[in-house]
Amino acid sequence: MRWLQDPILDVQHLTMRFGGLVAINDLSFKAGRGDITALIGPNGAGKTTVFNCITGFYKPTEGMIALRKPDGSHLLLERLPGYDINWKAKVARTFQNIRLFSGMTVLENLLVAQHNPLMIASGFTFLGVLGLGRYRDAEKEAIERAKFWLEKTRLTHRADDPAGDLPYGDQRRLEIARAMCTDPLLLCLDEPAAGLNPRESLELNELLLSIRKDHGTSILLIEHDMSVVMEISDHVVVLDYGTKISDGTPAQVRDDPKVIAAYLGVDDSEVEQVEAEIGA
Amino acid sequence: MNAPSITTSSARSPAVPTRFDLAAALKDSAKSALIAFGLSIPIVAYRTDQSGADLFLNPRWDMVAIFCAIVFGLRLAQHAFMASRAAREAVPSPTQATELVHAEPSAFQKASRFGIPFFLGVALAFPILIYLIQGGLNESRYWVDLGILILTYVMLGWGLNIVVGLAGLLDLGYVAFYAVGAYSYALLSTTFGLSFWICLPLAGILAAFWGIVLGFPVLRLRGDYLAIVTLAFGEIIRLVLINWVDLTNGGAGISSIPRATFFGIPFTAGEGGFADTFGLEFNGMHRMIFLYYLILALALLTNFVTMRLRKLPVGRAWEALREDEIACRSLGINTTNTKLTAFAIGAMFGGFAGSFFAVRQGFISPESFNFLESAIILAIVVMGGMGSQIGVAIAAIVLVGGPEVLRNLTFLQAVFGSGFDPNEYRLLLFGAGMVAMMVWRPRGLISERQPSVILKERKAISGSLVKEGHG
Ligand SMILES: Nc1ncnc2c1ncn2[C@@H]1O[C@H](COP(=O)(O)OP(=O)(O)O)[C@@H](O)[C@H]1O
Ligand SMILES: [Mg+2]
Numbered sequence: 077m078r079w080l081q082d083p084i085l086d087v088q089h090l091t092m093r094f095g096g097l098v099a100i101n102d103l104s105f106k107a108g109r110g111d112i113t114a115l116i117g118p119n120g121a122g123k124t125t126v127f128n129c130i131t132g133f134y135k136p137t138e139g140m141i142a143l144r145k146p147d148g149s150h151l152l153l154e155r156l157p158g159y160d161i162n163w164k165a166k167v168a169r170t171f172q173n174i175r176l177f178s179g180m181t182v183l184e185n186l187l188v189a190q191h192n193p194l195m196i197a198s199g200f201t202f203l204g205v206l207g208l209g210r211y212r213d214a215e216k217e218a219i220e221r222a223k224f225w226l227e228k229t230r231l232t233h234r235a236d237d238p239a240g241d242l243p244y245g246d247q248r249r250l251e252i253a254r255a256m257c258t259d260p261l262l263l264c265l266d267e268p269a270a271g272l273n274p275r276e277s278l279e280l281n282e283l284l285l286s287i288r289k290d291h292g293t294s295i296l297l298i299e300h301d302m303s304v305v306m307e308i309s310d311h312v313v314v315l316d317y318g319t320k321i322s323d324g325t326p327a328q329v330r331d332d333p334k335v336i337a338a339y340l341g342v343d344d345s346e347v348e349q350v351e352a353e354i355g356a
Numbered sequence: 357m358n359a360p361s362i363t364t365s366s367a368r369s370p371a372v373p374t375r376f377d378l379a380a381a382l383k384d385s386a387k388s389a390l391i392a393f394g395l396s397i398p399i400v401a402y403r404t405d406q407s408g409a410d411l412f413l414n415p416r417w418d419m420v421a422i423f424c425a426i427v428f429g430l431r432l433a434q435h436a437f438m439a440s441r442a443a444r445e446a447v448p449s450p451t452q453a454t455e456l457v458h459a460e461p462s463a464f465q466k467a468s469r470f471g472i473p474f475f476l477g478v479a480l481a482f483p484i485l486i487y488l489i490q491g492g493l494n495e496s497r498y499w500v501d502l503g504i505l506i507l508t509y510v511m512l513g514w515g516l517n518i519v520v521g522l523a524g525l526l527d528l529g530y531v532a533f534y535a536v537g538a539y540s541y542a543l544l545s546t547t548f549g550l551s552f553w554i555c556l557p558l559a560g561i562l563a564a565f566w567g568i569v570l571g572f573p574v575l576r577l578r579g580d581y582l583a584i585v586t587l588a589f590g591e592i593i594r595l596v597l598i599n600w601v602d603l604t605n606g607g608a609g610i611s612s613i614p615r616a617t618f619f620g621i622p623f624t625a626g627e628g629g630f631a632d633t634f635g636l637e638f639n640g641m642h643r644m645i646f647l648y649y650l651i652l653a654l655a656l657l658t659n660f661v662t663m664r665l666r667k668l669p670v671g672r673a674w675e676a677l678r679e680d681e682i683a684c685r686s687l688g689i690n691t692t693n694t695k696l697t698a699f700a701i702g703a704m705f706g707g708f709a710g711s712f713f714a715v716r717q718g719f720i721s722p723e724s725f726n727f728l729e730s731a732i733i734l735a736i737v738v739m740g741g742m743g744s745q746i747g748v749a750i751a752a753i754v755l756v757g758g759p760e761v762l763r764n765l766t767f768l769q770a771v772f773g774s775g776f777d778p779n780e781y782r783l784l785l786f787g788a789g790m791v792a793m794m795v796w797r798p799r800g801l802i803s804e805r806q807p808s809v810i811l812k813e814r815k816a817i818s819g820s821l822v823k824e825g826h827g
Contacts, residue, residue, distance in 0.1 A: 082364055158687050159691065162688030175683040177675070177676045178684070178821050178823070179821045181809075187809060188672050188684070188687060205668065211668070232811075237816070238817040259461060
């Protein structure tokens, strides 16, 4: 149970209300450092809302979200301003409905992601405008890093194309590459496999495993596709109507009657799919 | 994903000549101009004037030249238009097949590539050209004055382009910063006797400060709300200038603002003046030509800084902000500061232009800074193509220079009656121009976006992908 001993993310008693609607109800869970943690649940369970609270887009009504740095210090994410969650706490995310800078090239997208280090290198623009300082070198480095992630996501040949021109699967991978360019400790992916074909979905699994293995980035994943969840995650948290109903290893969650009931109560095709995939 | 790519690419390549053949177009336009020349010799070149019983032949070769130039320009524009339309029709729209929209360099882009050195050359040589054409310093006064006016608007357009075109924040009160710059110079120089070169940066800083002051309340506003508040800000500044009589002398304005000096040498007739120092014969035009190069330098500075900023992280953050603010925040970009810098830097250039305006006019009053000015500057940016530097320059020439040129075409008076003053129809022309633009080029003259950094190959980005921002 790595997530209990060395959590990177510790969510406690998180509650989010929108007027009368309780989107998240007293949710507590931990995500282990170096783990791939999956957050699953039927549509409308509140998964995206959890992400929005973690990444500072919503201010939680109640509760605490702590990020544990490798040195053991804590940062309380709900108290940081939105942009500092990426820059100071090193939490990056992707969006359920892809949000790329569609009128900018793929390479530009990846450079925007490295805004803060480049900003410092350009002397907060003052030196950069005058052509002084080490901005040129810093930009070269940033391009190298971008090239690395382009290679990794197999997008090198599209580097100079506008991001809005890419096919859907490429856009999903570009969003992951862009998030990784911020050099995060925790990567939050909101349904990264949605709309991918089986081959692309397999590639995505490999990409995520390699991100975890080669970069030590922990991953928090929202996913509908059970085959992805069961195959690559170390830890699964199940939400239903904003409440946690199960928490454990994929094997434990698979056999949890509450989980099966939650999915049973939703939608026949989804149940069949789950049953086929987990072999229940 | 493969099937549509095969069909569309085969349909595209052979049938239509999508590339714009500039050489052929130039040749054809030259031919048309030659024909126009031939036709105008018997019709336009000489006018018969009756004086008493005698009939005089008055040569009007300048008219012939203007006619030929117009024919040449129109023919070239027609070629460019046809080529770009052919290209547009040949390329499937992005909604049909997202994979295949390659941003091929379009006619306008090619024209702009060839246009930049051309425009720069013409701008640099303009006073000399005019001197040669008009055959004297005093005769060229009107044209140099017009050049100064156009360049002022080019500079204002480029300044506003930072806010509207790059950062995507609609600012309807840009003239406020122009006013701040003008009054800064006027007040600092008349009260403290500071020279223009000291006041210029101060005016820029003050305008930038007011840019930030405006920026704070509007940070959270979008779209229509942002437009209304910036509009109000422009009016507030003007009303303050009218009503704060102690400081600004109210509606009467500030007069006898110190004139520009040539780095300390005044343009006066007497001893120690510019003409005397350089051993020239005194002429008021020296000052005009100096002002012309001053505003040219300021405009080029604006352009240079903007181009630089686009390649720096702030510039990319501005454009990213225009594309998607939420994604920006998720990448650690402080959107508040980024918007404020856009307002501040845009305002700074407005302030520079304002102090130039004050030093050129020698007199300023609040009436020079009404909403119409903001509207004209915004129209220049929108017509030019938001974010495109060369497009803004062309739009400024057309919108500001156009009516003036029309006034000089005497045959218009023959058609519309002798009292015809095209300047009075300026707004009508504006409106017609804007409507025409929205029909044919809804994203401005040059809508393609040039990437700020490239890995292997420069490809322009089709305007249909570039967002306009949320305000
Ligand atoms: N900004 C919001 N305002 C009001 N209700 C919201 C908001 N965001 C999410 N919700 C509600 O919260 C619930 C959970 O939504 P969400 O987190 O998107 O679910 P999912 O698990 O499918 O990602 C839904 O009922 C949704 O309508
Ligand atoms: Mg969701």
